[in-house]
Amino acid sequence: MLLMGSYVTITAAGRDAGPAIDSAFVRLEDINRRFNFRDPASPLHAFNLRDEPFADREIAAVIRAALDVGEAGGGAFDITVQPLVELWGFYSEGRAVPDSATVESVRALTGRDRVVVKGDSVGKLVPGLRLDLGGIAKGQALAEAARVLREAGVGSALVDAGGDVYALGRRQDGGEWRVGVRNPRGGGIVAVITVSDRAVVTSGDYERAFTAEDGTVYCHIIDPRTGRPARALASVTVVAEDPVRADAWATALFVLGAEEGLALIEATGGVEALFVTPALEMRHSSGLAGRIAIDSLP
Numbered sequence: 690m691l692l693m694g695s696y697v698t699i700t701a702a703g704r705d706a707g708p709a710i711d712s713a714f715v716r717l718e719d720i721n722r723r724f725n726f727r728d729p730a731s732p733l734h735a736f737n738l739r740d741e742p743f744a745d746r747e748i749a750a751v752i753r754a755a756l757d758v759g760e761a762g763g764g765a766f767d768i769t770v771q772p773l774v775e776l777w778g779f780y781s782e783g784r785a786v787p788d789s790a791t792v793e794s795v796r797a798l799t800g801r802d803r804v805v806v807k808g809d810s811v812g813k814l815v816p817g818l819r820l821d822l823g824g825i826a827k828g829q830a831l832a833e834a835a836r837v838l839r840e841a842g843v844g845s846a847l848v849d850a851g852g853d854v855y856a857l858g859r860r861q862d863g864g865e866w867r868v869g870v871r872n873p874r875g876g877g878i879v880a881v882i883t884v885s886d887r888a889v890v891t892s893g894d895y896e897r898a899f900t901a902e903d904g905t906v907y908c909h910i911i912d913p914r915t916g917r918p919a920r921a922l923a924s925v926t927v928v929a930e931d932p933v934r935a936d937a938w939a940t941a942l943f944v945l946g947a948e949e950g951l952a953l954i955e956a957t958g959g960v961e962a963l964f965v966t967p968a969l970e971m972r973h974s975s976g977l978a979g980r981i982a983i984d985s986l987p
């Protein structure tokens with residue numbers, strides 16, 4: 690199936706694997722719809738277009754996680770950037786570089802401190818505030834697929850949503866899973882990360898980007914502090930137990946860049962990262978030592 694623009698494959702072995710995989714896909718279809726603000730079946734749709742508050746346990750929990758990472762990352766992760774993503778044209782074909790005054794006026798419509806979560810209820814402090822969970826929803830999808838598989842008794846599986854991966858347990862032969870990190874500037878991989886019971890999630894500038902007339906490449910991740918596409922990295926790959934946090938942190942670290950991002954992540958327990966700069970230099974957090982094999986690039 691297509692999940693948020695990426696094909697999903699689930700590899701699992703064992704007697705009960707078939708039905709477990711089917712159940713996981715049912716869960717993924719549901720998440721795919723309900724977390725997509727463009728889908729009228731999602732409560733985010735009416736929230737964005739008509740300022741209607743809603744109650745949804747699962748979405749509220751993900752928003753809470755998003756606000757946590759927003760706080761921890763100094764505002765680099767912000768689920769209210771939707772009007773800016775729209776301004777820069779990443780939801781449509783009309784991609785163009787807006788002028789600074791427009792960027793500033795649209796940026797004034799955003800702000801993660803204007804989202805209110807109380808229990809399962811989600812509201813906004815100002816009309817017009819819009820949510821985009823595109824930077825974290827795939828993490829929830831990976832988390833739920835893994836939960837469904839585990840509850841069905843599957844002890845070994847790999848869930849792969851276009852390179853964003855959850856590695857459940859160990860491989861059939863007892864070894865840990867080996868997850869490749871894609872070369873953000875061409876074919877092949879730049880590193881292999883060895884994990885079990887971990888999510889490996891990448892944010893990169895190659896996913897959805899456009900090249901302006903002057904040759905500048907603009908990608909779909911916005912720096913909420915400037916209102917402009919982030920440019921510090923080619924990609925960043927995050928390894929963490931919780932796929933939701935992994936996904937949010939990948940987007941946040943992509944905004945922060947290698948220098949600031951590395952300092953922050955070293956001080957954050959349970960989250961590791963590999964940064965690939967636009968010059969294809971690689972740096973990783975100390976917790977990946979012994980788990981990462983860097984390929985020499987041509």
Ligand code: AMP
Pocket residue numbers: 765766767768770774779821822823824825891892893896909910911912913936939940943944
């Ligand atoms: P990801 O591929 O997980 O890094 O998510 C990128 C998507 O998250 C974009 O397509 C936007 O929908 C949304 N987004 C862009 N910039 C941000 C940001 N600074 N914080 C949170 N979400 C963002």
Ligand code: MG
Pocket residue numbers: 823824825892935936937938939940
């Ligand atoms: Mg993300």
